[in-house]
Amino acid sequence: MNLNELKAAIVAAGVVGAGGAGFPTAFKYTEDADTLIINAAECEPLLYTDYYIMKREMAKVVGAAEVIMDACKMSHGYLSLKKHTAERLNLTEGQKLSEKLFVKVLPNVYPMGDEVVLIYETIHKVITPGSLPISAGVVVNNVETLYNIYEAVYGGHPVTEKWLTVGGNIPNGCVLKAYIGTPVSELLDKLSVSVPEDHVLIDGGPAMGRIINPATAVITKTTKSLLVLPKTIPAIISKLTNDELSMKRAASACCSCSRCTDLCPRHLLGYSLEPHKAIRAASAGEIDPQLYTNAQLCCACGVCEIAACCHGLSPKKVFANIKGLMAKNRIRYQHDGSPVTPDPDRDYRMLPSDRFMQMLGVARFDKGVPVFLKDFELMPTRIVIGMKQHVGAPASPAVKVGDFVCAADLIGKAADGISANLHSSIDGKVLASTDREIVIGN
Ligand code: SF4
Numbered sequence: 001m002n003l004n005e006l007k008a009a010i011v012a013a014g015v016v017g018a019g020g021a022g023f024p025t026a027f028k029y030t031e032d033a034d035t036l037i038i039n040a041a042e043c044e045p046l047l048y049t050d051y052y053i054m055k056r057e058m059a060k061v062v063g064a065a066e067v068i069m070d071a072c073k074m075s076h077g078y079l080s081l082k083k084h085t086a087e088r089l090n091l092t093e094g095q096k097l098s099e100k101l102f103v104k105v106l107p108n109v110y111p112m113g114d115e116v117v118l119i120y121e122t123i124h125k126v127i128t129p130g131s132l133p134i135s136a137g138v139v140v141n142n143v144e145t146l147y148n149i150y151e152a153v154y155g156g157h158p159v160t161e162k163w164l165t166v167g168g169n170i171p172n173g174c175v176l177k178a179y180i181g182t183p184v185s186e187l188l189d190k191l192s193v194s195v196p197e198d199h200v201l202i203d204g205g206p207a208m209g210r211i212i213n214p215a216t217a218v219i220t221k222t223t224k225s226l227l228v229l230p231k232t233i234p235a236i237i238s239k240l241t242n243d244e245l246s247m248k249r250a251a252s253a254c255c256s257c258s259r260c261t262d263l264c265p266r267h268l269l270g271y272s273l274e275p276h277k278a279i280r281a282a283s284a285g286e287i288d289p290q291l292y293t294n295a296q297l298c299c300a301c302g303v304c305e306i307a308a309c310c311h312g313l314s315p316k317k318v319f320a321n322i323k324g325l326m327a328k329n330r331i332r333y334q335h336d337g338s339p340v341t342p343d344p345d346r347d348y349r350m351l352p353s354d355r356f357m358q359m360l361g362v363a364r365f366d367k368g369v370p371v372f373l374k375d376f377e378l379m380p381t382r383i384v385i386g387m388k389q390h391v392g393a394p395a396s397p398a399v400k401v402g403d404f405v406c407a408a409d410l411i412g413k414a415a416d417g418i419s420a421n422l423h424s425s426i427d428g429k430v431l432a433s434t435d436r437e438i439v440i441g442n
Pocket residue numbers: 253254255256257258259260261275276279308309310311313314315
């Protein structure tokens with residue numbers, strides 16, 4: 001399969017990055033790429049989704065990697081995963097998985113899934129600040145994205161299902177596959193999981209995930225997990241603290257100790273990201289353009305707020321606000337060309353994942369690998385497919401109210417440029433079709 005054929009299959013199937021913001025995957029591949037890195041770090045606590053994809057579907061993950069490397073004429077690739085996951089899967093450092101694909105065992109530190117950190121740990125290259133991995137000839141794909149590519153290329157199957165972990169403060173966590181568009185409330189009911197008043201539901205990991213409303217949320221192409229967590233643990237307190245209060249606290253409590261900078265994973269790789277300076281400037285109302293544009297280098301890992309600051313301050317939120325303003329005003333970080341050199345003390349300052357899990361307040365909810373519900377089947381009464389489950393322009397509805405559709409039918413057509421197709425995950429009748437979402441039911 002050549003590169004154009006590969007991209008066409010991926011576009012037709014609506015494959016987007018399953019492990020993050022949902023970047024339409026076909027746009028990552030070019031013949032400038034030399035190295036494929038499969039991100040299997042699963043760096044947030046309590047998540048076992050990628051682990052189970054590898055345990056159950058490794059042949060498909062490897063098969064997709066081969067087809068990508070051949071189409072892009074890449075010389076080699078790595079399956080990068082943490083030490084404990086490698087041990088569970090009986091994989092060892094350097095093990096050959098196929099002609100050009102090798103195992104890379106990563107240390108058990110956080111945030112190993114951040115692309116910049118992952119690339120450095122895998123091939124010892126620091127991506128130039130503000131640049132994409134392809135600038136260094138690298139393409140990074142999540143494990144589930146590769147699984148979806150295999151299904152698209154060899155089965156012609158579009159993305160209609162999602163692997164996810166259900167866990168947190170519940171008696172029995174699990175990993176399962178659910179139809180995209182399934183109301184979260186129906187899924188939780190089927191599993192007999194409730195979200196008590198003093199808990200919240202998180203889509204994603206405890207550190208970087210977001211609070212969602214269990215009554216209205218649906219499974220999307222980027223849902224990685226559903227975690228029920230108490231409002232009183234540090235991971236959630238930080239999410240519930242509003243931005244204004246964060247700024248007021250920063251103004252009164254920051255002692256400029258610079259610990260947030262000392263532990264910042266991107267600062268440790270040589271990025272000019274200095275959260276202690278940004279929080280001081282922001283609280284004093286200073287305008288330093290360079291300090292502000294540097295905010296775009298922040299990956300929102302949360303190490304500064306959860307692990308570094310003993311005053312409960314959040315440089316991460318300050319940076320998030322600045323990034324929002326910059327995006328609105330179309331201002332982009334420009335690297336000045338200076339060399340980027342990792343801190344010589346980096347190895348001693350990296351944050352062990354177990355320690356981070358304790359700091360987040362979620363260690364007591366980690367009961368080891370949960371079960372995989374292989375026979376789980378939930379046919380939802382209706383599905384809601386958002387037109388924008390990906391980075392880029394929203395898809396436009398390809399069906400109208402009253403139409404009957406089958407599972408896997410195209411219902412949302414990708415816009416020109418960066419966008420992604422959408423497909424129905426069930427058979428049914430179109431109950432609503434707007435620029436925002438399509439509802440299908442029986
Ligand atoms: S760790 Fe906290 S107190 Fe220290 S500089 Fe950073 S924000 Fe300020």
